[in-house]
Each structure stands twice: as C-alpha cells, then as structure tokens.
C-alpha cells in the first residue's frame with residue numbers, strides 16, 4: 001500500500017583504509033523506537049513464537065547455549081539487553097534473534113557445527129543483531145513517514161501492543177513466514193561486531209565465518225538452501241573480512257572452550273522428534289482448517305471472517321487485526337518490509353479521543369490512510385453510505401500505486417460501526433485485477449460476522 005524509503009547502510013570495511021586502519025565503530029542506525037520498546041516487542045513476539053515452535057525450555061542443552069550466550073551478553077557492546085537464550089528442537093539449520101533480547105538457536109546448529117566456536121559464532125552473530133537493533137532500525141527506515149505518529153499516538157492505547165500496531169501497518173516481523181529478512185549490510189555488521197565480542201570472550205572469530213561458509217556450501221551455493229540464509233542473507237567473503245577484522249583486534253588467546261561440545265552434540269542427536277514443525281521462512285504458520293466449501297474462517301477479537309482456502313490469514317488468532325491475501329499478493333522488499341498488493345485487511349479502529357462518532361471517525365481514518373501513503377491520490381474522496389448484511393457502512397474508494405504491477409491500485413475502505421466503535425476493512429487490488437478478484441472480495445465482505 002505504501003511506498004517505502006530505502007536507505008542502505010554503507011559499511012566501510014577496514015580494508016578500505018589498508019592495514020593501518022583502526023577498528024571501525026559499529027553503531028546502531030536510526031531508530032524511532034526506544035530501547036525498552038525493543039524489549040517489549042521481543043517479549044510479545046516470543047510468546048507468539050513459542051506457540052509455534054518446539055522450544056526446549058530447560059535442561060542441559062539450554063544451559064549450555066545460555067552459558068555461551070551469557071559470555072557474549074556480558075560484553076559492553078552487547079548493550080545490556082535482557083538476553084534470554086533458548087534451543088528450538090528443530091534439525092533445520094537456523095537461528096534467530098527477536099528485538100530486545102530473545103535468542104533462539106535450533107538444535108540443527110549444534111548438530112552441524114564442528115566445534116563450540118562455531119556455535120558461539122552463531123550466538124554472537126544473533127546477539128549482535130539485537131545489540132545493533134537491526135529489526136527496529138529496519139522497520140524505522142521502512143516506515144519513516146508513518147511510524148513517528150504511530151509510536152507517539154497509538155502506542156499505549158492499542159490492545160495488541162506494539163506487535164499489534166505493527167501488524168496493523170502490515171509490518172512483517174511475524175507476517176511473512178516468521179522473520180524479518182536482514183539486509184546484507186546488517187549481516188556484515190552482525191558478523192563484525194560478533195567477531196569482536198567473540199574474541200573478547202576468548203573464542204576465535206574465524207570459526208563463525210567458517211561455519212557460515214560451510215553452511216553456504218552445504219546449501220549448494222544458493223542462498224536460501226539453509227533456512228538460516230533466508231533471514232540472514234549471505235554478504236559474501238565472510239572468511240576474508242572476518243580474518244581482516246581479527247588482524248585489527250588486540251592479540252588474545254582463544255582458550256575459553258568449555259570442552260562440552262561433543263557431549264552436547266550427542267544430546268542434540270538424541271532429542272525426540274519435534275512436536276511442532278517450525279514453519280520455514282516464507283511459509284505461513286497455522287492456517288485455520290478448511291470449511292466444507294473450501295474456505296477458511298478467521299477468528300478475530302470481535303469478528304469472524306471467511307476467506308478463500310488458497311489465501312493466507314496473517315495475524316494473531318483472536319487478535320484485533322488480520323490480513324488476508326493470496327501469497328502472490330504479499331510483496332516482500334529487499335529490506336524485509338512487507339506490502340500487501342492484493343488482499344484484505346480487517347482491523348479494529350482505535351479512536352484516540354474517546355468521543356466516537358461513526359462518520360467523523362471514518363473521515364479521520366480515511367485522512368490518516370491518505371496521509372500515510374505517499375503514493376495515494378490526494379483528491380478528496382467521496383465517502384458513500386451503504387449496507388452490508390443489514391448494517392450501515394461507509395465505503396470509500398482510494399487510488400494509489402500498486403507494488404505488484406506499478407499501475408493503479410484500488411484501495412476500498414469499508415467502515416462498520418460496532419460496539420461503540422468501528423472495524424474497518426481495506427480491500428486492496430491492482431486496478432487491472434479488480435474484475436477477477438471482485439467475487440472473492442464480495443464473499444469476504446459478506447462473510448463478516450461481528451461479535
């Protein structure tokens with residue numbers, strides 16, 4: 001729906017300055033969120049994740065990863081976040097970090113590593129993403145226009161918390177598959193900061209780079225072969241730039257190995273079959289079952305809605321909002337931001353002055369939508385009254401630029417009065433596909449049931 005402004009972080013490698021170069025400062029980029037909002041967001045997302053993944057909560061493997069993680073978390077560059085380390089019972093090669101502290105390491109990392117330094121490399125890399133606040137930095141860069149007002153205004157009033165607010169905006173930390181895809185620049189930053197912290201903790205940073213390259217080779221050279229690379233794209237030349245970084249670091253003995261790695265690898269081999277299958281990146285978790293007519297029913301906080309069986313419902317079950325779209329209607333940009341080019345958003349409108357008036361608040365919502373979408377036509381739209389299932393609704397047709405075909409996009413906003421407030425639905429489609437999708441849109445609108 002909206003145009004993102006992309007800024008690319010330029011990483012100057014030490015190489016540019018030759019061997020005499022000093023260590024380059026690695027700092028978090030611009031960010032509209034406060035550090036404690038990173039923490040809050042990470043907690044909200046970790047609850048969602050732990051419902052979906054087979055997360056091991058305690059035991060020797062978790063203790064082991066935690067003991068490694070704490071050595072890095074104690075480094076000054078780790079930023080003092082409340083780090084929590086957990087192991088996911090999943091032989092797939094993956095690891096991920098949520099904003100503000102939670103780190104998840106798949107058992108597949110332990111299974112595929114050759115030594116403790118390699119596991120430590122992954123842990124240090126993930127911690128660096130958190131310390132450098134890459135997730136919220138990326139969201140801030142992508143939503144420069146919308147976020148400041150959203151954070152200042154809606155935050156604290158939205159029941160769904162920060163993640164609810166973000167999903168209302170279509171931000172895809174959790175929407176597209178699961179994880180935000182980092183930029184290659186962010187990957188290199190995480191490698192370099194991770195390397196420094198590893199060295200300080202007594203581990204040879206080159207093991208991190210070697211492990212990533214081994215994994216890359218295993219996946220046949222194509223990024224995406226191992227799950228890890230679908231959220232952490234390979235910046236290339238890792239061994240080279242990490243080696244160069246090591247030459248700039250103070251000389252240290254890398255002798256912190258605990259000697260427990262072989263035993264831990266054996267424990268990882270003997271884990272029971274995972275109870276839940278981790279959704280691969282790009283794959284959407286937990287669709288509700290199909291009804292006898294092939295459709296699916298989404299249960300929201302105060303509504304249910306049916307959608308075509310081949311489409312995806314993105315959102316939190318019983319949450320205040322859901323985005324319904326065919327897979328091809330979801331566009332992920334290189335920076336990980338998600339746009340809906342074809343689909344339907346259903347959300348509860350949060351009135352901010354406590355004086356709800358159906359027509360006035362509909363006008364306010366429309367003004368907000370127009371303001372937040374740089375590509376949207378600024379012509380004052382006509383707000384029409386209509387009826388759906390015997391209820392009064394307002395229907396407003398807006399025009400913007402489609403992320404799918406670059407032509408016109410029709411955004412039809414329908415507001416429905418409910419419980420002293422309102423729900424709104426946005427039907428999004430490229431103008432060229434309007435006719436073919438109209439039947440689906442009508443069915444979705446007519447299936448809305450309010451509770």
Ligand SMILES: [Zn+2]
Nearest residue numbers: 182187190232
């Ligand atoms: Zn990464």
